[in-house]
Amino acid sequence: VEQRQIIVASNRGPVSFARNEAGQIEIRRGMGGLVTALTAALELCGGLWVASAMSEEDRERAARGRIELPGEGLEFGLRYLSFDPAAFDRFYNGISNRILWFLHHYLWETATMPRFDHDTGRAWEDYREVNEKFAAALAEEGDSMRSPPAYLVQDYHLSLVPAMLRRRRPGAHITHFSHTPFAGPNYFRILPRPIREELLAGLLGADVLGFQSSAWVENFLLSCRSLPGARVDLRRRSVAWEGRRVPVRVYPISIDPEQLKEEARSAAVQAARRRVTDWLGGARLVLRVDRAEPSKNILRGFLAFGAFLRRYPQWRRRVRFLALANPTRSALPEYRDYLDRCRDEVGRLNRELGEPGWEPIEFSLKDDHPRALAAYELYDVLVVNPVIDGMNLVAKEGPALNRTGGVLILSENAGAYDELGKYALGVNPFDVDATADAIAAALDMAPDERARRARNLRAALRRNRVDRWVTSQLKDLERVHS
Amino acid sequence: VEQRQIIVASNRGPVSFARNEAGQIEIRRGMGGLVTALTAALELCGGLWVASAMSEEDRERAARGRIELPGEGLEFGLRYLSFDPAAFDRFYNGISNRILWFLHHYLWETATMPRFDHDTGRAWEDYREVNEKFAAALAEEGDSMRSPPAYLVQDYHLSLVPAMLRRRRPGAHITHFSHTPFAGPNYFRILPRPIREELLAGLLGADVLGFQSSAWVENFLLSCRSLPGARVDLRRRSVAWEGRRVPVRVYPISIDPEQLKEEARSAAVQAARRRVTDWLGGARLVLRVDRAEPSKNILRGFLAFGAFLRRYPQWRRRVRFLALANPTRSALPEYRDYLDRCRDEVGRLNRELGEPGWEPIEFSLKDDHPRALAAYELYDVLVVNPVIDGMNLVAKEGPALNRTGGVLILSENAGAYDELGKYALGVNPFDVDATADAIAAALDMAPDERARRARNLRAALRRNRVDRWVTSQLKDLERVHS
Numbered sequence: 001v002e003q004r005q006i007i008v009a010s011n012r013g014p015v016s017f018a019r020n021e022a023g024q025i026e027i028r029r030g031m032g033g034l035v036t037a038l039t040a041a042l043e044l045c046g047g048l049w050v051a052s053a054m055s056e057e058d059r060e061r062a063a064r065g066r067i068e069l070p071g072e073g074l075e076f077g078l079r080y081l082s083f084d085p086a087a088f089d090r091f092y093n094g095i096s097n098r099i100l101w102f103l104h105h106y107l108w109e110t111a112t113m114p115r116f117d118h119d120t121g122r123a124w125e126d127y128r129e130v131n132e133k134f135a136a137a138l139a140e141e142g143d144s145m146r147s148p149p150a151y152l153v154q155d156y157h158l159s160l161v162p163a164m165l166r167r168r169r170p171g172a173h174i175t176h177f178s179h180t181p182f183a184g185p186n187y188f189r190i191l192p193r194p195i196r197e198e199l200l201a202g203l204l205g206a207d208v209l210g211f212q213s214s215a216w217v218e219n220f221l222l223s224c225r226s227l228p229g230a231r232v233d234l235r236r237r238s239v240a241w242e243g244r245r246v247p248v249r250v251y252p253i254s255i256d257p258e259q260l261k262e263e264a265r266s267a268a269v270q271a272a273r274r275r276v277t278d279w280l281g282g283a284r285l286v287l288r289v290d291r292a293e294p295s296k297n298i299l300r301g302f303l304a305f306g307a308f309l310r311r312y313p314q315w316r317r318r319v320r321f322l323a324l325a326n327p328t329r330s331a332l333p334e335y336r337d338y339l340d341r342c343r344d345e346v347g348r349l350n351r352e353l354g355e356p357g358w359e360p361i362e363f364s365l366k367d368d369h370p371r372a373l374a375a376y377e378l379y380d381v382l383v384v385n386p387v388i389d390g391m392n393l394v395a396k397e398g399p400a401l402n403r404t405g406g407v408l409i410l411s412e413n414a415g416a417y418d419e420l421g422k423y424a425l426g427v428n429p430f431d432v433d434a435t436a437d438a439i440a441a442a443l444d445m446a447p448d449e450r451a452r453r454a455r456n457l458r459a460a461l462r463r464n465r466v467d468r469w470v471t472s473q474l475k476d477l478e479r480v481h482s
Numbered sequence: 483v484e485q486r487q488i489i490v491a492s493n494r495g496p497v498s499f500a501r502n503e504a505g506q507i508e509i510r511r512g513m514g515g516l517v518t519a520l521t522a523a524l525e526l527c528g529g530l531w532v533a534s535a536m537s538e539e540d541r542e543r544a545a546r547g548r549i550e551l552p553g554e555g556l557e558f559g560l561r562y563l564s565f566d567p568a569a570f571d572r573f574y575n576g577i578s579n580r581i582l583w584f585l586h587h588y589l590w591e592t593a594t595m596p597r598f599d600h601d602t603g604r605a606w607e608d609y610r611e612v613n614e615k616f617a618a619a620l621a622e623e624g625d626s627m628r629s630p631p632a633y634l635v636q637d638y639h640l641s642l643v644p645a646m647l648r649r650r651r652p653g654a655h656i657t658h659f660s661h662t663p664f665a666g667p668n669y670f671r672i673l674p675r676p677i678r679e680e681l682l683a684g685l686l687g688a689d690v691l692g693f694q695s696s697a698w699v700e701n702f703l704l705s706c707r708s709l710p711g712a713r714v715d716l717r718r719r720s721v722a723w724e725g726r727r728v729p730v731r732v733y734p735i736s737i738d739p740e741q742l743k744e745e746a747r748s749a750a751v752q753a754a755r756r757r758v759t760d761w762l763g764g765a766r767l768v769l770r771v772d773r774a775e776p777s778k779n780i781l782r783g784f785l786a787f788g789a790f791l792r793r794y795p796q797w798r799r800r801v802r803f804l805a806l807a808n809p810t811r812s813a814l815p816e817y818r819d820y821l822d823r824c825r826d827e828v829g830r831l832n833r834e835l836g837e838p839g840w841e842p843i844e845f846s847l848k849d850d851h852p853r854a855l856a857a858y859e860l861y862d863v864l865v866v867n868p869v870i871d872g873m874n875l876v877a878k879e880g881p882a883l884n885r886t887g888g889v890l891i892l893s894e895n896a897g898a899y900d901e902l903g904k905y906a907l908g909v910n911p912f913d914v915d916a917t918a919d920a921i922a923a924a925l926d927m928a929p930d931e932r933a934r935r936a937r938n939l940r941a942a943l944r945r946n947r948v949d950r951w952v953t954s955q956l957k958d959l960e961r962v963h964s
Contacts, residue, residue, distance in 0.1 A: 106669065109591030110869050111776035111820060115785065116913040184666035186701065186870075187588065189895070192910050219668065222704070234716075294593035303597065338593060387592050388668075413671070428674050431598040 003474070004173065005145050006047035008038050009134055009161060010154035011092070013051030013078060015069065017061045025057050027072060031369070033253040033393050033466060034154065034179065040256075041470035042076040047149060050137050052088070052130070052157075053080040079141065081133055091130040092157070094123030097329055099191075100156045104180045105295040105388050106187060107334075116192055124195060128160060131202070135164035139172075148173065150477055152470070153206065155179045160198065163205025173481060175473050176203055177210040177251065178220075180390040181415070185222040200227045204241040207480045210251040210473055212391040212415035217248050247480065251473055252419055253391050254466040257400040257458075264373045264401055272374035276322070279362070280378075284319040284443060287379035287406075289372045289394050292325035292365055294338040297387045297411070297429050299345060302361065304385075304435035306349045309360060311433075312440045316353070319380075319443065321361045324372050339365065376401035381442040383409045384416075385429045391415035395424070399457035405450035407442035408457060409435065419464060423456040485956070486655065487627055488529035490520050491616055491643060492636035493574070495533030495560060497551065499543045507539050509554060513851070515735040515875050515948060516636065516661065522738075523952040524558040529631060532619050534570065534612070534639075535562040561623065563615055573612040574639070575813055576605030581673075582638045586662045587777040587870050588669060589816075598674055606677060610642060613684070617646035621654075630655065632959055634952070635688065637661045642680065645687025655963060657955050658685055659692040659733065660702075662872040663897070667704040682709045686723040689962045692733040692955055694873040694897035699730050729962065733955055734901055735873055736948040739882040739940075746855045746883055754856035758804070761844070762860075766801040766925060769861035769888075771854045771876050772868075774807035774847055776820040779869045779893070779911050781827060784843065786867075786917035788831040791842060793915075794922045798835070801862075801925065803843045806854050821847065858883035863924040865891045866898075867911045873897035877906070881939035887932035889924035890939060891917070901946060905938040 014035045020026045029035075042049060053062040061067060062080035069078065083091070099120070102108055138161070142149050148169075153161045153176045162176050182188075188196060200223060203209055211217045217237060224230045224239050231240040239246045263269065276285075286305065290296040305321045323346075329335050346363045353360050364371075376382075382398040388411075395416040399408055410417055410424035417426065425438045496517045502508045511517075524531060535544040543549060544562035551560065565573070581602070584590055620643070624631050633656045635643045644658050664670075670678060682705060685691055693699045699719060706712045706721050713722040721728045745751065758767075768787065772778040787803045805828075811817050828845045835842050846853075858864075864880040870893075877898040881890055892899055892906035899908065907920045 106592045109595075110588045110912075111779070112781055112823070113591075114912055115782060116910070117789065117915040121915070184668040186666040186697065187669065190910075190912050192913050192916065215668065297593070299594055300597060307599065341594070428598070428672075430592075430596055430672050431674050433599040433603070434674065 003045045004147065005149045006042055006045045006152060007138055007141055007149045008042065008047070008049045008152045008154065009051070009138055009158055010034065010038075010049070011052045011096070011157035012054060013049060013080060014039055014074060015072065015078070016055060017057035018055060019057055025061070027069070029072065033255050033391070033469070036256050036259065037253060037466045037469045038152065039074065040467055041152075041474075046076065047145075048077040048079060048141055050079045050081065050134065050141065052092075053082045079137065081137055083130055083133070087126040087129065090123035090126040093329075093331055094119070095127040096157045098332060100159075101180065103187065103190060104156065104183050106183065107294060108190070110190070114190065120192075128198075131158055131160035132164055134158055134161050135168060138165050139168040142169065142172065150474055151175070152177070152473065160202035161205075163202045166205040173477050174206045175208045175210060175477050176206040177473065178216065178390070179212065179253070181388050182211060182216040182219045182223070184219045185226065188219075188223045189226075196223075197227055200224055200230070201241075204230065204239060204246050206246065207244070208473060208476045209246060209248045211248070212250070212252055213418045214250055216390070216415070217250055220248055247476060249476060250418075251469050252415065252464060253393070253469050254461065254464045255393055255396045255400060256466045257461055260373070260397060260400050264377065266370065268370035269373045272368070272370040273377060276371065276374050276378055279322075280320060283317070284380040285375070285378050286319060286321045286381045286383060286439060287324075287375050287398070288322075288383045289324045289375065289398070290326070291328040292335070292339055293328055294334065295387050295389065297385045298323060298325060299338070299342050300429065300432055300435070301383050301385055302342065302345045302349060302363075303432045304383075305361060305439065306353060307432055307436035308439045309353050311436055315440070315443065316360075317355060317358045320359075322375055323361065323363045324368065324375065325363070325365050326367050327365055373401060377403050379406040380404060381407050381409060381439055383435070383439070384414060385409065385411045385427055385435060386414050387411075387429050389414040389416075395420055396461055399454065400461055402454065405447060405454045407445055407450055407453065409438045409442060419460055420457060423453045423460065485527045486629065487631045488524055488527045488634060489620055489623055489631045490524060490529070490531045490634045490636065491533070491620055491640055492516065492520075492531070493534050493578070493639035494536060495531060495562060496521055496556060497554065497560070498537060499539035500537060501539055507543070509551070511554065515737050515873070515951070518738050518741065519735060519948045519951045520634065521556065522949055523634075523956075528558065529627075530559040530561060530623055532561045532563065532616065532623065534574075535564045561619065563619055565612055565615070569608040569611065572605035572608040575811075576601070577609040578639045579811055580814060580816075582641075583662065585669065585672060586638065586665050588665065589776060590672070592672070596672065602674075610680075613640055613642035614646055616640055616643050617650060620647050621650040624651065624654065632956055633657070634659070634955065642684035643687075645684045648687040655959050656688045657690045657692060657959050658688040659955065660698065660872070661694065661735070662698075663870050664693060664698040664701045664705070666701045667708065670701075670705045671708075678705075679709055682706055682712070683723075686712065686721060686728050688728065689726070690955060690958045691728060691730045693730070694732070694734055695900045696732055698872070698897070699732055702730055729958060731958060733951050734897065734946060735875070735951045736943065736946045737875055737878045737882060738948045739943055742855070742879060742882050746859065748852065750852035751855045754850070754853040755859060758853065758856050758860055761804075762802060765799070766862040767857070767860050768801060768803045768863045768865060768921060769806075769857050769880070770804075770865045771806045771857065771880070772808070773810040774817070774821055775810055776816065777869050777871065779867045780805065780807060781820070781824050782911065782914055782917070783865055783867055784824065784827045784831060784845075785914045786865075787843060787921065788835060789914055789918035790921045791835050793918055797922070797925065798842075799837060799840045802841075804857055805843065805845045806850065806857065807845070807847050808849050809847055855883060859885050861888040862886060863889050863891060863921055865917075865921070866896060867891065867893045867909055867917060868896050869893075869911050871896040871898075877902055878943055881936060882943055884936065887929060887936045889927055889932055889935065891920045891924060901942055902939060905935045905942065
């Protein structure tokens with residue numbers, strides 16, 4: 001069988017446009033497993049990527065029609081959909097980031113948050129509207145192809161697209177993949193009933209549903225048990241819905257180690273490596289790299305490092321903690337407050353525990369990818385302790401680049417724990433003292449044990465190549481239709 | 483078969499001792515379904531109640547040995563166990579109230595809370611120690627009875643007692659009942675693994691486990707799936723554990739309407755009724771009665787009442803909201819902060835919406851049981867909107883006493899919703915606007931519809947008599963052993 005062409009739909013596209021200081025429009029390439037995996041699949045099968053115009057410059061560029069960027073190594077079409085900025089804000093911040101992201105990451109202090117009201121209803125209409133425009137664009141683009149494409153719909157921003165597209169094109173081949181966790185069935189019931197039923201029914205419009213780990217598959221299935229008309233088979237992991245049987249499967253996303261190594265050979269990374277080495281001044285390196293996001297658990301990471309220095313004073317002056325955080329969603333007050341608390345804690349800990357000539361923690365809030373890659377090569381301990389996380393690619397990128405037999409400390413609540421947990425030091429992310437002990441255990445680990453674990457981590461990455469993520473979804477999609 | 487004698491174990495006993503203003507020790511009788519139901523069962527079968535000495539006066543009284551209080555209508559023995567006050571505080575506030583209660587009510591903002599550390603480990607040892615002392619006392623008391631008793635162990639404070647008692651007396655007849663919800667399996671995993679496994683294994687030491695509603699039974703079973711050695715049967719609702727099969731069942735607790743009506747005939751309640759009527763000044767009454775507790779959702783209740791007055795201005799000056807909150811756990815900063823926010827919100831709403839001679843909301847923070855009973859008789863609308871709640875007995879007490887065809891607004895997340903939801907106006911407790919609309923719908927409801935619902939609520943209370951709660955647990959206990 002010849003492979004069908006692909007149409008990818010995601011809120012954020014593989015590139016974005018922004019004006020540089022000279023006033024010219026620049027192209028910025030997105031990162032992460034999603035872009036890598038889907039770009040490769042699109043280049044192999046041919047097709048199109050449909051995304052939201054997120055910035056003013058995206059909208060300007062989108063107004064000129066379909067975008068072709070072969071010079072950027074993107075040998076496929078891009079179509080950016082433009083929305084009214086206020087409506088897009090309600091779709092993106094109002095529903096996607098403040099409600100669905102918080103929901104799936106258990107971020108609410110439920111005694112006071114969330115509060116659903118008239119604004120929620122308004123924002124939900126915008127969410128529905130943006131999803132509807134995606135569905136319309138996908139149907140239209142599919143019609144113009146030489147044969148019906150496979151639609152790969154991405155993430156919680158576009159939960160309603162599968163059912164909306166199915167209504168327009170009943171025979172369409174559709175997958176939906178959730179990059180986030182999925183909330184447990186009780187927590188999911190925080191949503192108003194009409195919204196939660198619309199979300200589940202929206203997703204079940206797909207032929208195949210994908211998640212990063214078994215835990216999220218199970219949560220989704222358990223939530224579907226309260227959806228009128230759905231019949232859930234927990235053992236076979238499927239939902240009978242509107243005359244179809246929808247399989248719900250685990251497809252753990254991965255990275256491309258070779259591409260990452262290629263990037264790490266750049267002059268910018270080499271320069272960054274010298275700067276990090278100088279900064280270390282011979283000390284051992286404890287590292288974390290994250291989006292600056294409450295669910296990443298940056299605050300408890302600092303508390304744990306403080307507890308480590310108090311409990312293991314022999315390590316003072318011999319180790320430094322570098323925390324690289326990439327700013328994100330700074331429009332949300334919860335994010336700004338969280339980062340303020342992180343900064344305050346770092347200040348407090350450096351005053352309490354620092355000594356002349358030795359500041360234990362550096363917390364850097366900026367987008368500096370070369371520095372992150374350089375630090376990956378150098379770390380002795382990599383702390384990946386999210387409260388909860390769909391997958392967490394830092395846990396894969398770090399071991400792929402590290403050259404020093406560095407030890408991975410990994411939250412049991414990260415999707416990556418399924419694949420990598422047995423070669424990492426697992427921690428309960430809420431347990432500050434256990435995390436402190438894990439840092440000490442990592443630093444004290446015998447060299448051959450460190451080397452063995454590092455080898456096993458790299459072998460695990462080779463076993464789950466990034467292209468398998470798409471191909472296994474496409475294979476399951478064909479199976480449903482055969 | 484002759485009914486066995488009973489030994490009840492609960493943290494708080496049926497009475498407490500306190501010094502009055504004249505310096506004399508007074509006996510205070512506890513309230514609620516637990517005391518009513520277990521007192522009745524103990525009087526029927528004979529036996530003993532074992533509880534913690536909570537106050538200084540309790541400890542003084544406990545030092546004098548077993549307590550007999552036939553004059554108080556308690557025709558059975560009481561034994562109060564004394565603990566070191568600091569250790570008891572860690573057991574009670576440190577673990578039971580700040581960890582287990584928060585866990586089962588989804589009260590953490592997980593990005594920053596909880597944080598487990600050395601203090602948690604210390605407090606957990608005290609929790610274990612208190613539970614061990616209960617188990618020892620229960621074993622000893624059982625040995626002194628004419629034949630082996632049935633042990634009825636109560637609630638999240640005593641989760642480890644069933645297994646500890648089973649180790650001491652392998653053939654003992656033991657039930658454990660959880661008056662709270664039980665957290666979903668993901669949320670339950672917030673606890674450190676050793677603690678969560680010890681909790682589940684502790685409970686599974688019982689022959690029969692009881693919960694208030696199906697949702698909590700299901701959550702408990704799902705959590706047990708990750709307990710090594712346990713085999714969960716979701717359909718039959720049981721757990722195979724250490725060679726026994728433990729049924730996990732729903733026993734919805736109830737109240738005694740006759741006893742409540744008796745109390746309402748007192749002079750204190752009649753006086754309170756006149757005061758509430760005067761305060762109303764002819765306006766309709768929207769009422770809530772709660773322990774002053776974040777999970778009761780008092781804050782969103784005020785927000786909803788504010789939204790109601792803005793959306794339905796025709797009701798201004800014609801309705802008042804009386805919120806009676808009984809102080810509780812004021813040692814916990816989370817509780818004090820929450821009540822501060824509630825008070826601020828009431829002040830803000832009264833300033834925004836009040837008019838000369840009409841203050842829309844009264845928020846009373848004191849223990850005034852006669853006023854609550856009086857207000858039950860008089861309400862037009864009773865708001866019971868907990869974020870989540872094991873059962874919620876206000877939803878039963880109110881309709882039992884109400885004389886005005888008052889309408890019950892009931893959270894879908896209260897255990898009571900299983901029994902009473904279809905005669906109430908159900909609300910999603912997070913949905914402020916939906917709650918506002920429910921208040922309007924309740925006030926506008928036609929008299930015959932109100933009367934029909936009130937009749938049905940009273941009939942539901944008659945169907946599930948409070949004595950059935952104990953007898954069905956005892957029956958299931960005999961079945962397991964036969």
